[in-house]
Amino acid sequence: MSHIAVFGAGSWGTAFASILADGGNDVRVWGRRPELVEQLNRGVNDDYLPGVQLPDGISASTDPAEVTEGAEIVILSVPSQSLRTNLTEWAPLLGDKIVVSLMKGIELGTTKRMSEVIHEVAGVPAERIGVVSGPNLAREIVQRQPAATVVACPDVSAADRVAAACSTSYFRPYTSQDVVGAELGGAVKNVIALAVGMAAGLGFGDNTKATLITRGLAETTRLAMALGADPRTMAGLAGVGDLIATCMSPLSRNHSFGVKLGEGLSVAQVTEVTKQTAEGVKSCASILDLARAHGVDVPITEMVNRVVHEDFAPADMVEVLLARARKHETE
Ligand SMILES: NC(=O)C1=CN([C@@H]2O[C@H](COP(=O)(O)OP(=O)(O)OC[C@H]3O[C@@H](n4cnc5c(N)ncnc54)[C@H](O)[C@@H]3O)[C@@H](O)[C@H]2O)C=CC1
Numbered sequence: 591m592s593h594i595a596v597f598g599a600g601s602w603g604t605a606f607a608s609i610l611a612d613g614g615n616d617v618r619v620w621g622r623r624p625e626l627v628e629q630l631n632r633g634v635n636d637d638y639l640p641g642v643q644l645p646d647g648i649s650a651s652t653d654p655a656e657v658t659e660g661a662e663i664v665i666l667s668v669p670s671q672s673l674r675t676n677l678t679e680w681a682p683l684l685g686d687k688i689v690v691s692l693m694k695g696i697e698l699g700t701t702k703r704m705s706e707v708i709h710e711v712a713g714v715p716a717e718r719i720g721v722v723s724g725p726n727l728a729r730e731i732v733q734r735q736p737a738a739t740v741v742a743c744p745d746v747s748a749a750d751r752v753a754a755a756c757s758t759s760y761f762r763p764y765t766s767q768d769v770v771g772a773e774l775g776g777a778v779k780n781v782i783a784l785a786v787g788m789a790a791g792l793g794f795g796d797n798t799k800a801t802l803i804t805r806g807l808a809e810t811t812r813l814a815m816a817l818g819a820d821p822r823t824m825a826g827l828a829g830v831g832d833l834i835a836t837c838m839s840p841l842s843r844n845h846s847f848g849v850k851l852g853e854g855l856s857v858a859q860v861t862e863v864t865k866q867t868a869e870g871v872k873s874c875a876s877i878l879d880l881a882r883a884h885g886v887d888v889p890i891t892e893m894v895n896r897v898v899h900e901d902f903a904p905a906d907m908v909e910v911l912l913a914r915a916r917k918h919e920t921e
């Protein structure tokens with residue numbers, strides 16, 4: 591049994607803590623708000639996962655030092671744009687632990703991946719920074735529905751340790767050394783899910799959705815390869831696997847956000863009613879910056895960014911995408 595710390599008591603932090611507890615670990619969760627921490631200590635998380643009874647083996651605290659004391663692995667699951675600020679406080683607690691990011695976003699302004707932010711702010715060597723990414727909608731996971739994921743880390747033995755800790759009868763982790771691919775797949779699929787949601791909100795059917803998913807995979811792969819990722823990761827769970835789950839599921843916050851935009855609500859109106867993190871809304875801008883810096887064409891991301899940040903209409907997005915010059919499919 592390992593002692594594992596989880597920072598972030600939202601839907602995925604809590605669901606991942608449940609996997610770890612089911613895997614036989616002693617899990618301590620850090621939450622910001624005392625009321626939520628109190629809920630977790632009663633075995634529930636009514637704010638983010640209402641109606642779910644959490645497994646035994648999870649305790650929670652608002653004290654980062656208490657949560658990390660004796661932990662071998664530290665899992666980070668806060669919104670991507672808050673990680674840098676959070677880590678400034680947590681960095682001294684990380685010591686020689688394996689640090690794992692569950693986050694699926696790219697930092698605004700710096701265009702850094704979450705593993706890069708962890709390395710930069712907390713000084714953790716790349717060999718001890720892992721990423722977990724795959725088709726893992728939190729609500730299905732806490733119902734113990736079967737799913738698989740990717741645990742990526744440059745150090746295979748560290749990836750193995752994390753994979754062993756989160757291996758259960760319903761959750762199957764595969765290991766990988768492709769951190770860049772896993773992080774890019776996880777971040778860009780949120781943007782594509784916004785586009786697919788918009789298409790659904792506009793009343794388009796499965797041909798349109800499949801087209802956006804497939805061309806979304808093409809632009810994700812182009813960008814990931816430009817950053818040094820293995821293209822095979824894009825054909826795996828952290829690539830097309832997560833892309834399909836997020837683009838097709840009404841449980842996805844990014845997909846649902848896009849649907850409301852497609853139905854005619856403004857970004858401000860959708861933001862107002864969206865209580866949880868939809869990473870693609872912010873990361874579409876940083877992913878576009880990243881792609882431009884590497885000279886990579888990402889037309890869907892570009893259109894999503896225009897809708898979300900430049901007041902462009904979703905219907906016009908479709909028109910512009912279809913009016914582009916014809917090209918070879920594999921270019
Ligand atoms: N929910 C899901 O199904 C999955 C989510 N993810 C990723 O996990 C990450 C976390 O997302 P969720 O747990 O789903 O989000 P969430 O919105 O359910 O929860 C976010 C948590 O972070 C806390 N938080 C908000 N602002 C904060 C700040 N400034 N400092 C510290 N804590 C703050 C919130 O209070 C909440 O506890 C995201 O990057 C998301 O893309 C990855 C796989 C599945």
Ligand SMILES: O=C(CO)COP(=O)(O)O
Pocket residue numbers: 694724725726727728780783832835836841842843844845867868869
């Ligand atoms: O990453 C996810 C599933 O793998 C969750 O997607 P959303 O953040 O869009 O809900």
